[in-house]
Amino acid sequence: MKTKKILALIVTTMIMATTIVGCGSKDSSSSTTSTETSKEPVKIVYARGKDVTPANVKVVEKFNELNKGKIHVDFIEMPSDTGKQHDQYVTVFNAKGTDYDVFDADVIWPAEFAQAGYALPLDNYIAKDGINLKDYMEGPINSVTFKGKTWGMPKFIDAGLLFYRKDLVQTAPATWEDLITQAKALKGKIDFPYLMQAKQYEGLVCNAVEFISAYGGKVVDGDGNISISSPETKKGLETMKSIVASDLVPSNITTFMETESHTAFIEGKGGLIRNWPYQWALAQDEAQSKVVGKVAIAPLPKGSVRSAACLGGWNTMINKYSKHPDEAWQFVKFMTGAEGQKISAIDGGSAPTLLSLYKDSAVTTKNPLFADKNFVDGLSAAVPRPVSPIYPKLSDIMQIEISNYLTGKQDVDVAIKNMDTKMKAAVTDASK
Numbered sequence: 116m117k118t119k120k121i122l123a124l125i126v127t128t129m130i131m132a133t134t135i136v137g138c139g140s141k142d143s144s145s146s147t148t149s150t151e152t153s154k155e156p157v158k159i160v161y162a163r164g165k166d167v168t169p170a171n172v173k174v175v176e177k178f179n180e181l182n183k184g185k186i187h188v189d190f191i192e193m194p195s196d197t198g199k200q201h202d203q204y205v206t207v208f209n210a211k212g213t214d215y216d217v218f219d220a221d222v223i224w225p226a227e228f229a230q231a232g233y234a235l236p237l238d239n240y241i242a243k244d245g246i247n248l249k250d251y252m253e254g255p256i257n258s259v260t261f262k263g264k265t266w267g268m269p270k271f272i273d274a275g276l277l278f279y280r281k282d283l284v285q286t287a288p289a290t291w292e293d294l295i296t297q298a299k300a301l302k303g304k305i306d307f308p309y310l311m312q313a314k315q316y317e318g319l320v321c322n323a324v325e326f327i328s329a330y331g332g333k334v335v336d337g338d339g340n341i342s343i344s345s346p347e348t349k350k351g352l353e354t355m356k357s358i359v360a361s362d363l364v365p366s367n368i369t370t371f372m373e374t375e376s377h378t379a380f381i382e383g384k385g386g387l388i389r390n391w392p393y394q395w396a397l398a399q400d401e402a403q404s405k406v407v408g409k410v411a412i413a414p415l416p417k418g419s420v421r422s423a424a425c426l427g428g429w430n431t432m433i434n435k436y437s438k439h440p441d442e443a444w445q446f447v448k449f450m451t452g453a454e455g456q457k458i459s460a461i462d463g464g465s466a467p468t469l470l471s472l473y474k475d476s477a478v479t480t481k482n483p484l485f486a487d488k489n490f491v492d493g494l495s496a497a498v499p500r501p502v503s504p505i506y507p508k509l510s511d512i513m514q515i516e517i518s519n520y521l522t523g524k525q526d527v528d529v530a531i532k533n534m535d536t537k538m539k540a541a542v543t544d545a546s547k
Contacts, residue, residue, distance in 0.1 A: 291418055326352060
């Protein structure tokens, strides 16, 4: 009996020991797995078009370094063609795909992607992290704002500017009326007193938006409703026509795009030109420019309300279907914040959307143009093209009707009425 009790006690002890060891082993294994899992960073994918500078790679590398063990960004380069990028994103997002967490978006895309349900609204993140959107230029912020929500963060800016021959023009024209007066004074001294883009293509819309906005007109309101029919729009288009139909520009100005415009200017044939910032570098290129050292820069002239420059550039957005929206936001916040934009400005030459960076010595030393007040003021005057989910359709309508007006096929009232009617019909069709 005593032996049986001893054996029973031994067996019981062994069972308890095994159970304890087993439990301990399980806890240890669980703990180890949990620890190992916690060390694995959350991976997110960032996509943008081909970058010929090292800037984007450096932004990603810096973020990964700062967030080592927590978040890791994989950078995927998309096609160079903007249209192909757009279509690839639409294909993925329409299928609720998670191929890309963060993506760069042309300034004309946010409303479309928001309406389609492809983009994640960022207002809660912005408020939580105390980001002041007034630190950014107004135009880029307006481009990501649709129906009262913020759908992206501005990454870098491009905008229409005025370039002029400072050996021929003493002071930059303050208003469009001043520009016409100064251009008339250049007749006989130069082939083309003024150059712009007036062919029936996207650039025509950019030029038209500048005139319309300068005189207080709008193509759409903040909700995407058509508001082009107004006396302000009429005045803007009439001023544009007075220049296009004059002898201050080439007789074939309605065939001019950027290439024709900038070529004439750097060959020394133009006195003033409306173009994008790249015009500056071309004018200073001794290999191809006859006006090196003779060019100055200024904001586009004012209308009756303001100076308005058509907004170009890119924003950054988050895929609504991303499995890691919080981590995606951390990357977006870094890339479009001061540190990320500083890298883009220094290593990529991209103009920041954060005003404070134009006072950063490291940025202005690398690119002295960023220290030019006229350049900054010109960018700050940027206004977005119509913020609408059907912008491509609106652009097509504007190109046709404005071109018909500028070439004398219809008067301004008919052009505005046609745009108003066709645009409203397009909005109605899109909502069905």
